[in-house]
Amino acid sequence: MYYPKRILASALAVIMLALVAAPEAPAQPRRCRGGIFSLYGNSQVPAEAPELASPDVAGISVRLHWKVMEPRPGAYDWSLIDLALDLARRHRKKVMIRVTAGMYSPDWVYQRGAQMVTPTAALREKVMRRRPALRAQLDQVKAPVPWDTVYLQHWLAFVRAMGARYQNHPLIYSVQMTGGGLTGEMVLRPELEWHRYGYSDAGLIAAWKQIIDTYQQAFPRHPTNLDIMEPIRGISKVLDPVVAYCLERYPGKVYLQQNGLSASGLEPRLQNIIRRAAARTIVGYQMLGGRDWQDHKVGDRGRAFDIALADGVSYVEVYRSDLMDPTLRAAVHRLAVGLGCAP
Template structure:
């Protein structure tokens, strides 16, 4: 990847959020594993800014110190939405009420001007403190949304009526995201930034507009996260988001967060089990993956996790890199021909279920394109 900002690579823990209870996101049993490269640290905006302009950085400082102790990196996400400070209401911020399971929650309306002003100021102050912190390997751009981390909004029929009453438009919501991304890039000029992509109220338009803005404005400094990562979701539920993720793998950088724990819910995984989720991500150019701490601590998955960490730490060199070693050479041609001769799905470069001249032509095109 060109430029000085290098995106993180490797196996990260999608560990529980840091709330002040226990060890937070940096769990010692996970952090001490040699094949774990880092951990996602999620903290609530309301915890970090308990009153307007007054900050409490102690939890984040503690998590960074813990990560340094174990020699791992931190991906930082400040959770917005329902985790925004309660004092915003007193400032006149328009709040949106919705059901989250059995709970009634509130989130700032993303295009409210007072909310945007306070959020932008917080981002700037966050960057003023941590812009030169090397232990932070990635900063997630977040916004007011259904869970304060991903892009989707509350979307029940009642929610959709209420959004219309609140003045929702794709353009307004997309602008709130592009403004947040711009603010994070300005605040963290030395760090890669990434944003999640999700359909919004049943449409791919917002995600596409936000991604295109990030590409046009910030180039390879801003990447894309798929927090919904499962084979079924990529191929059947969110194909438009999967296309964005694949494009980001070539044009900037990409991350996936496995949506489920194999230890707890193995039935939610592909027919190939965890291996299928890993293979599709890596074949799509992803070199950063967040997995649940329960799976990292599952002894039956340890060998697979070690192998996955090694694969993720090998640079992406395009679809033509059949042996995934980060270079294009004769061995990739040989691997393709071997797969083609056995009708291995990896050689089905056109994805039409057939093995013919068009697959050979597509492979040669990918090989000739070289590494991104």
């Protein structure tokens, strides 16, 4: 005599027992798509780099200045990039290149007619009353208006020349895109009163799109990075449209990163952009500082690295001074393992 219900119940019990008893499939190791990059100081490329002996370090990140690399119109000095590439070659590493315009633009670009931004006397007085700590920064500010056509003409000509020389180089990991902000990021200080120079969101967005397109055309075989930030806090609405343009126009070809990683986290809006973008492109972080720069603001490195891994980044720019610190070796190794880039 058959008992269908009993047979079915027994079969289900056997199946459930097998599922419970079956060992979990091992987690798939994370594929290395970047790693840890040793971040060098402005216009600094050391002749020797002992931190590159570590297998946990994937490459170097150099920060160079346009005014050094094109001291005269059309006269290019590529020696620092060549030195960085040679250093990487000797250690079998990769290079992340960042040439910054903005405050580091050559004087001749103003002589050619580019509009220059400088703090007014009234602005200096106001800042001294309200935020005297900013005076030193304001004293250094001299930069082109990012949407100025003369400035863009010369800056983008430099980008094309750089691409003509390096677009096929196998040791380049990525090329950082600059030119729409005061430094390597997108930021424009609100204290500079940009309305005096005809500011509009549309104008700055258009300038960034032109810069992004030019980098992509100059480096068709390499990804480019955008260091995200809302340009004028509380005023501009530029960041979201520019990020959307990168992800939609150049999916997987433009990497996004934020340059303020610390143990206390990041600005929530920027962190959320990085987290969401991780499903569509490579994302990364740059540390807020290192042992020789804003050490106390960065805080516990292990905690900062954990935040980076939780946010799904593929690479982290770590200050060279941290990579040279033996007390941070374990934290650095754990980061490399988490990125899937440890041997």
